[in-house]
Amino acid sequence: MRHTFPCPRCNRILKRSGDLIIEGQAVTLDTFQCDECMGEFKIGNSTFPTAFTFVVDADGRVLNHTTLKPL
Numbered sequence: 001m002r003h004t005f006p007c008p009r010c011n012r013i014l015k016r017s018g019d020l021i022i023e024g025q026a027v028t029l030d031t032f033q034c035d036e037c038m039g040e041f042k043i044g045n046s047t048f049p050t051a052f053t054f055v056v057d058a059d060g061r062v063l064n065h066t067t068l069k070p071l
Helices: none
Strands: 003-004 013-015 018-022 029-042 045-058 063-066
Touching: 013 029
Parallel strands: none
Antiparallel strands: 003 013, 018 029, 029 045, 045 063
8 A cells, every 4th residue: 555656747745545446356545636737527528536446456556447447
């Protein structure tokens, strides 16, 4: 478990904000959010601003929290 990690966009050191647990697999990923860098999410046809969110795997790779693909 990582307690801190630099934001891949602004390099600000962030504290871990939680875990992403993938059901059916023995995988837990550290989750981070940067409120300096904005992201967005969609519900239907609407888009909403949110803090930039990402996860870090055991090898230190930064992944998109929704697709689990590298950023």
